[in-house]
Amino acid sequence: MVLSSGILVLIQVAATFTFIALFTLWAVYAERKVSAWIQDRIGPMEVGPHGAFQTAADILKLILKESIIPAAAQPLLFIAAPIVIFVSVFAGYAALPVGPDIIASSFSVGVLYIIAIIAVDVIGLLSAGWGSSNKYALLGSVRAVAQMISYEIPTALIIIATVMMTGSLNLQVIALRQGIFSDVPVHLWGMMDITHVGGFLSWNIVRYPHLIPAFIIFFISTLAECNRAPFDLPEAESELVSGFHVEYSGYRFAVIFLAEYAKMLLVCLIGAILFFGGWNTPLPNIGSLSLAEWTSGTGTIAATLWGVCWLLLKGVLLILLQMWVRWTYPRLRMDQLTTLCWKYLIPGSILIFFLSGIIRLWEVGGL
Amino acid sequence: MNHGISEFGHVLLYLAGGAIFIGLIALLNKLLAPNHPNPEKLTTYECGEDPVGNANVQFNIRFYVVGLIFLIFDVEILFLFPWATIFADVKIIQNVPLWGVFALAEMSIFVVILLLGLLYVWVKGDLEWIKPEALEPERINPVPDSLYEEINRKYTYQSTVKKTQAGVTP
């Protein structure tokens, strides 16, 4: 039993890695194209049609480059850092339900496990900053860590608010209870029973309107957790010459880059699961026109494919939103960063936490 | 079957798998990439200058204070997770109708006491970061600004025209 499920998981591990690698190739290309369109340029055009193979060429170049460890660096810390950074993010995918029947590890503590394993990321950052023996790297890593740990609090508080509405830490259960296959009745605004209607109506963000500001807080804090602009102070090219990974080049730099994009995708997928129904279809059943049943299901291969496609679609839309934000807002200052987190997002998320408690109790009739 | 261990075994596979894939990339790099280190290549990057002094510069103690505040709130949040899964349990509320109100009230006390901590650091100014101040240069010149601007307006256009006519490049 352990052996056979182990082999299945090994296949999932390989599939996850391949997918992350392909996704990163696409996302870097998309990022450059999106930024080009926003700034009225055309972006990469040389390699392949419309520059589509540009990032593949880039990654090939990075792998073929000489791997340099500066003489002043502490080799063990320097080498271990990219591995820690990537593996901690990669392991987060283990508890992610990518389809109605696909989840590598159905921990009862699912989402808490993801928060915990991503938090290990900061150890990698600090060891990169310290191990590089470079002033820019050290300052960048300390900034990055202070930023990431600060924004972990509002992220976790908002996740708790969604967990309160669902009553489970398992992401698979959270996804399941936002669609037609829910094991508990699904109510819209605490009144109508829409268990058999499904579609976008049964998503958390539609069913509980107070989660709309919650999602905005979640989105902002995950941007900061990923060190994405406008929260890219740790990598600020103009002052820190790219921060903690300034000494990294070649394949080690590629691994750090891969981890960064893997983390972006992970937080977007978690956002899609917590707020937008995960692998559930957005199309509701309308009378005899049972769109929800046609475009999702459980148990069959077709159903799994539908689920994976819906989840990825939602995740990719959120990624595009992240890119849009990146090329729209200027970088924050350090004082604005801390003020935003501790004086706006955390009090706001605590408010949403209390609101969730009251709304949930009212819904189940415990008030 | 031992549920917890086997689920964690899968996580271990992910941990090991991630490291192995990086190992494969490293191996590929080892096989394909050139390796000609020289002292110039291996110097620490400091924008082209030779590195000065020790890299372990002293950083602001505020980073440490932020770490401290984070730790306290992180522990607080841990207590919210188990509570969030049971406070509105339908089965319990059917047996004990006041369970939900009771649980929410208890947790509110817990959170409010910790909010006092946030309030404390807020009021004491530990959440303030050093703000850059816009430096207004001190003026000791008796000539008013408008005079300069007028002269600028008067001569800027002409000088550019002259330069382009003469083919002078800056």
Next chain:
Amino acid sequence: MTFDSIFQIAFFWFFAILGIAGGIGLITQKNPVMAALSLILNFFSIAGLYLSLQAEFLAVIQILVYAGAIMVLFLFVIMLLNMQDEQNQQFDVMKGLAFLLGLGFFGELLFVFNSFMGKSVSGAFPLGKVEPIGMQMMTNYLFPFEMISVVLLAALIGAIIIAKKHSYK
């Protein structure tokens, strides 16, 4: 012996040995950052051992709090104080005293361990799961639970006051 139980035993020994290796690394490494990283290895192994007791929640918070938060503070302190490699490797009285104390503590552990020897812990209350912990927190251990918030508040204010002795800037 089934495959599952072999897996369990292998699991235990793997993390037990890894944990001890981390502990030895902690006290033998001269570089303070390397010592701190050994401690993280030790924390991870302890999380693994919690899992072998089916305590998923404990395992996850072990990683979140110790590896993710407390170690960040440790590393910050090491970097803030700019600690150099440990130079003094000579024997002195304090080290001898510390060794004796450690030996005494180890003996005590052996004694406690001996009294548990052969007793089964299976069928114990499933405290490692999330929901039972929440229930216990809200019923039997309500007062200690509320007191935790007061302790955390005191810790926060105390730590800030001590940290502030070093002036900002």
